[in-house]
Every structure is written in structure tokens, then in C-alpha cells.
Amino acid sequence: MARPLSAAVFTAVLGLSACLLSASPAEAATGAITGLAGKCLDVAGADSADGTPVQLYDCNGTNAQQWTVGSDGTVRALGKCLDVAGNSTADGAKGQLWTCTGGPNQKWTVTAARDIVNPQADKCLDVTDNNSANGTRTQIWSCGGGANQKWTAPASGGDGTSSGFVVSEAQFNQMFPSRSPFYTYSGLTAALGAYPGFATTGSDTVKKQEAAAFLANVSHETGGLVHVVEQNTANYPHYCDWSQWYGCPAGQAAYYGRGPIQLSWNFNYKAAGDALGIDLLGNPWQVENNASVAWKTGLWYWNTQSGPGSMTGHNAMVNGAGFGQTIRSINGSLECDGRNPAQVQSRVNAYQKFTQILGVPPGNNLYC
CATH class of the missing domain: 2.80.10.50 (Trefoil (Acidic Fibroblast Growth Factor, subunit A))
Structure with a gap:
């Protein structure tokens, strides 16, 4: 689990071609x-x-x-x-x-x-x-x-997707053959409007590389989109920082890891909720009950948080820094610079598999 540069401990990971409608x-x-x-x-x-x-x-x-x-x-x-x-x-x-x-x-x-x-x-x-x-x-x-x-509209043709996302539903299912039914493709595509620059910036190759990078990190954090909530329930009471002025209105043990990034701690639920216009501090259970909300928290981290790294995952991919920098932004303090090479390799393996599914090269700088 990563510790971002802020005091907040964040246990997290982290084209549609122009056409007439x-x-x-x-x-x-x-x-x-x-x-x-x-x-x-x-x-x-x-x-x-x-x-x-x-x-x-x-x-x-x-x-x-x-x-x-x-x-x-x-x-x-x-x-x-x-x-x-x-x-x-x-x-x-x-x-x-x-x-x-x-x-x-x-x-x-x-x-x-x-x-x-x-x-x-x-x-x-x-x-x-x-x-x-x-x-x-x-x-x-x-x-x-x-x-x-910015809108995600149903369309046919182009890259073969019906959602406007560079990953089709068939490719998503191929990436996550054992995923929990909670992690729906429709939930992911419904969440895309919250961050319209995601997987729509740069060339078609860069768009697909960014989607693959995000999904690879998510896959690593959730065991292939199997886990919706943190498995160690003994940790649940530990994620309330009462020093925050808003406290823990949902309860001492309400802010455990949930969703594709395993969002945890009251201050992270507050920050993500404020950014998304959703009351996650008061009702954190939305992240485990609503697939679109869960995916939005993952996209929030990917697009806005640099964690222990120096850039967001989004910026790392669209600016050519490479997949390795996305690992650093998600869990670099525990995995990068030789700290846990097996975990890094797991992420790289997933990324290489997903870029192959999408038909694009993985690019350079895969490791951190």
C-alpha cells in the first residue's frame, strides 16, 4: 500500500475516431x-x-x-x-x-x-x-x-466499441476473465465523463497505452478486479484520522479500502468526494455499492494524484514518461528502487498483456 507525499496514507493504485453520430x-x-x-x-x-x-x-x-x-x-x-x-x-x-x-x-x-x-x-x-x-x-x-x-455516447463502427472508450467490452472481459460482477464495463464507461481527458489525449497508441496502464495497475491492486473491499477486516478501525476537522461521520471503521484503487482513510474519501461532487465522507459505502462511483474514485486518483511520485499516472502516460512512473505514483515508496521487484514485475506483466490485447506497443521505461 502506498503512502503519498502528503500525510494522507492512501491505500490505492493508482478514441473514439471523429465520426458522424x-x-x-x-x-x-x-x-x-x-x-x-x-x-x-x-x-x-x-x-x-x-x-x-x-x-x-x-x-x-x-x-x-x-x-x-x-x-x-x-x-x-x-x-x-x-x-x-x-x-x-x-x-x-x-x-x-x-x-x-x-x-x-x-x-x-x-x-x-x-x-x-x-x-x-x-x-x-x-x-x-x-x-x-x-x-x-x-x-x-x-x-x-x-x-x-464532454460526453460518452453510444456509437457503432470506428474502433469497434459502443461506448467511445478505447477498450471494447470484449477486450475488457478478456483482460478480467475472473472479475467480480460488481466491476461492470458499463460502470467504467459511465465514470469516464468525470475525467474526459483520460484515454482521449494524444495519438491512438497513447490513448490505448494509458487505458492499459490504468487497468494494469487496477488489476494488480484488486487481484484482477476480484476484490471490491479490503479483505483484512481487522484493519477497518485504523483508517479514521480524528485530527481532521470533519472527523469520521460515518463511523470509526467506515473508511476501509474499497473499489479499484482500494480507497481508504477518511481524508481520502473527503478529497475524492469533494472532487467528484459525491458525499463519500458521509456515505463511503457508495464506493462498494455503485460501480460507477467506484470507478470514479480510481479515475480521480489516476488523473489528479501523484502519490509518492512526481506526476500523476495520466501525465506519466500522455507525456511519455512511461509506465514505470505510474507505478511510482501509486506505490513507489514500497515497490520502486529495488524495494519490491516482484510487485513491480507483476504490474509490468499486466501492462504488457493489456497493451497486447489492445494491439499497441508498451513503450519505454516500464520499470521504476
Whole structure:
């Protein structure tokens, strides 16, 4: 288990090609569209009336969140189309549901950067005010690259994935043949919207190398995505630091390791929860009960924490530092510089296997 440079002990690990959102009728893709904070594009109240707001909402699997990408570039739910109100091209024009007319305000393109663009306005589908609260309306806005304009949409073709992630579900299953049913592929892809730069930065090779690096470290930490919670229950009462001003509101023994990075300690639940907009300090059990939340904590560490290293795992991969630096950022103080070469080799073996599955070379600097 790693000790980051901060006093916080963190027991943790840690393209979609540009295409028109279209397919032949037989290839039309249906599924959730996830965005800011991993929430779903949603039809308010599951109401199919013309003019019903299209909003952001917790993913719930209902028909109000099932979007079909049509052969004509439309995006449909409840039998109607995602529409820009008033055929407007202005910043702030609202997204709504409307009877499909074939008009240009109902045409959409998804880019490699996960923007969903209305070509008529040349503007992006946007979550108003970067607000991840349930019920926040969508609009079109000049594309700026913000997280509130990043979406993971169902699509067909390209790299063969239906999620927009560079790892297909079949490849994920090949990587983790004995995984716990908790660690779902859909949970992972739903979490991607929280960190839209993950596995979407750089060349196709770099994108796949980063995905492989993250998943290899996660695999090592969880025994191949087998373990959801820390196995040594005797450790559970040890992860409460009462010196923190907020204490341990969920209880002395509530902050044990959970999820793909085995998130532990009250201060790490607080930091991850604050970053993700989720109350993990008050309800840490979300990490073991909600696959998307669990994956978000892993992506939080990977994209924002350098641990005992000098860079995040994300930066190590996209800036060419190599897989070895991701090991250092996750558990370098216990494994790197000859401290535990067998553990390092285990991580490297997983990374080499996963890059082979994805069809890319592992690159240089594999060891730390």
C-alpha cells in the first residue's frame, strides 16, 4: 500500500475516431449518453411531449436515458429527437425533445474529443453553468473543451466499441476473465465523463497505452478486479484520522479500502468526494455499492494524484514518461528502487498483456 507525499496514507493504485453520430439503420446504436460527473443525458420526467427539457440526471437505466443514434445523424429518445429550441444557433439555446423533423437543429456530430456538436450552429452540447446537479438543463454553446461539454455516447463502427472508450467490452472481459460482477464495463464507461481527458489525449497508441496502464495497475491492486473491499477486516478501525476537522461521520471503521484503487482513510474519501461532487465522507459505502462511483474514485486518483511520485499516472502516460512512473505514483515508496521487484514485475506483466490485447506497443521505461 502506498503512502503519498502528503500525510494522507492512501491505500490505492493508482478514441473514439471523429465520426458522424450516424449508422445504417441496422447499425443504429442505443444506450446511455454520459457526461459531467458521470451523469446521464435525460428527458425530464420521462415526458415525450414536444419541448420537454433535456437535462443532466443520475443514471438510472430508464427509457428517458436511452438514446438511439440514427442513420440520419439524429439522437432520439422516447421516439423523438434531441433538438435545439427555436432552431437557434445562439449560445445558450436550450436542448429539448421534439418531434423529429429532419431539420438542421436536430443533427449532431460526435468528435474524437467527445464533443457532441450541432453542425448548423457549430456549437457543442453543453451542461448549463458547468453544474452537475440533477435537473440542470442542456444547451448549445461555443465549444471550449470543458468537462461540461464532454460526453460518452453510444456509437457503432470506428474502433469497434459502443461506448467511445478505447477498450471494447470484449477486450475488457478478456483482460478480467475472473472479475467480480460488481466491476461492470458499463460502470467504467459511465465514470469516464468525470475525467474526459483520460484515454482521449494524444495519438491512438497513447490513448490505448494509458487505458492499459490504468487497468494494469487496477488489476494488480484488486487481484484482477476480484476484490471490491479490503479483505483484512481487522484493519477497518485504523483508517479514521480524528485530527481532521470533519472527523469520521460515518463511523470509526467506515473508511476501509474499497473499489479499484482500494480507497481508504477518511481524508481520502473527503478529497475524492469533494472532487467528484459525491458525499463519500458521509456515505463511503457508495464506493462498494455503485460501480460507477467506484470507478470514479480510481479515475480521480489516476488523473489528479501523484502519490509518492512526481506526476500523476495520466501525465506519466500522455507525456511519455512511461509506465514505470505510474507505478511510482501509486506505490513507489514500497515497490520502486529495488524495494519490491516482484510487485513491480507483476504490474509490468499486466501492462504488457493489456497493451497486447489492445494491439499497441508498451513503450519505454516500464520499470521504476
